Amino acid sequence: DAGVIQSPRHEVTEMGQEVTLRCKPISGHNSLFWYRQTMMRGLELLIYFNNNVPIDDSGMPEDRFSAKMPNASFSTLKIQPSEPRDSAVYFCASSGQWGNSPLHFGNGTRLTVT
Amino acid sequence: GESVGLHLPTLSVQEGDNSIINCAYSNSASDYFIWYKQESGKGPQFIIDIRSNMDKRQGQRVTVLLNKTVKHLSLQIAATQPGDSAVYFCAEKDTGRRALTFGSGTRLQVQP
Numbered sequence: 474d475a476g477v478i479q480s481p482r483h484e485v486t487e488m489g490q491e492v493t494l495r496c497k498p499i500s501g502h503n504s505l506f507w508y509r510q511t512m513m514r515g516l517e518l519l520i521y522f523n524n525n526v527p528i529d530d531s532g533m534p535e536d537r538f539s540a541k542m543p544n545a546s547f548s549t550l551k552i553q554p555s556e557p558r559d560s561a562v563y564f565c566a567s568s569g570q571w572g573n574s575p576l577h578f579g580n581g582t583r584l585t586v587t
Numbered sequence: 588g589e590s591v592g593l594h595l596p597t598l599s600v601q602e603g604d605n606s607i608i609n610c611a612y613s614n615s616a617s618d619y620f621i622w623y624k625q626e627s628g629k630g631p632q633f634i635i636d637i638r639s640n641m642d643k644r645q646g647q648r649v650t651v652l653l654n655k656t657v658k659h660l661s662l663q664i665a666a667t668q669p670g671d672s673a674v675y676f677c678a679e680k681d682t683g684r685r686a687l688t689f690g691s692g693t694r695l696q697v698q699p
Contacts, residue, residue: 477630504685516631516676516689523685564630568685573619573638576678576687578630 475499477579479565485585491553494582497546498567506566506576507540507550516564522548555586595674597694606664608693610677613658617679621687622651622662625674634662634675664695672697 478497486492498505506521520530522542530540537556542548552559562583566576600606612620618639623631637644637651637660644651650663660677674694678687 506686508689515691518686518688521686529684529686566630573636573680575621575633575636577633578623580628580630 477565477567477577479563479579479582481582482580483583483585485587486555487587488556489554490586491551492555492559492584492586494550494563494565494584496548496550496565496579498548498565499577500546502567502569502577503545504568505542505548506568507548508564508566508578510562510564510581511560519550519563552584555584557586560584560586595692595694597696599696599698600667602667602669602697602699604667606662606667606671606695606697608662608664608675608695610660610662610690610693611658612660612677612679612690614679614681614688615658616682618682619680620651620653620660621678621680622649622660623676623678623689624671625676625692631676667695667697669697669699671695 480495504523507519508516510516518532520540525542540550562581564578564581566578568574568576621636622634624634625631635646635649635651637653642653648665652661674692676692677690680687
């Protein structure tokens with residue numbers, strides 16, 4: 474099992490540019506989560522999907538953020554336009570189908586917006 | 588992934604000692620709890636979980652205790668090793684929801 478795979482591992486971009494983060498969940502998992510981690514706010518939920526459908530996007534900070542899950546094996550988180558305050562580590566996680574099950578995290582994308 | 592914060596509470600223990608990391612939660616509707624370990628440059632790694640109908644669960648060298656009366660969760664690590672040095676997070680899940688809410692984390696430093 475390869476685990477949750479995120480790309481890129483690091484992204485450095487200039488303010489105003491579009492950023493796309495990618496995630497491949499664990500095969501067979503039907504829930505996918507995007508979290509953001511910063512020194513000030515810790516780990517925050519941005520959005521999560523169940524069976525490819527967005528269930529709760531209340532954590533998405535602004536309209537500049539959008540997430541999609543076109544199929545069970547792929548999700549993207551897009552920021553357009555990016556701002557310096559978006560600098561953080563973005564984690565994708567997935568979990569299995571039945572009842573309470575732990576989230577399995579990827580190793581994150583470290584985003585730096587200058 | 589970066590470790591969270593320069594201002595995390597830190598627990599420093601000697602190698603071989605037992606460690607206890609504590610977590611308080613506020614949501615009475617939480618029905619599932621997890622401890623994660625995060626090492627520098629990595630994502631949170633699942634350690635152990637416990638459901639609200641239990642008060643204790645044991646794994647390999649780790650034990651989680653849940654006290655629902657005072658909304659308190661603890662992680663006990665037996666015979667702590669240098670490889671246990673990391674940031675530890677507790678997380679909780681509300682009934683009917685799949686997403687986890689994370690605590691702010693505790694840094695564990697193991698002195699050889």
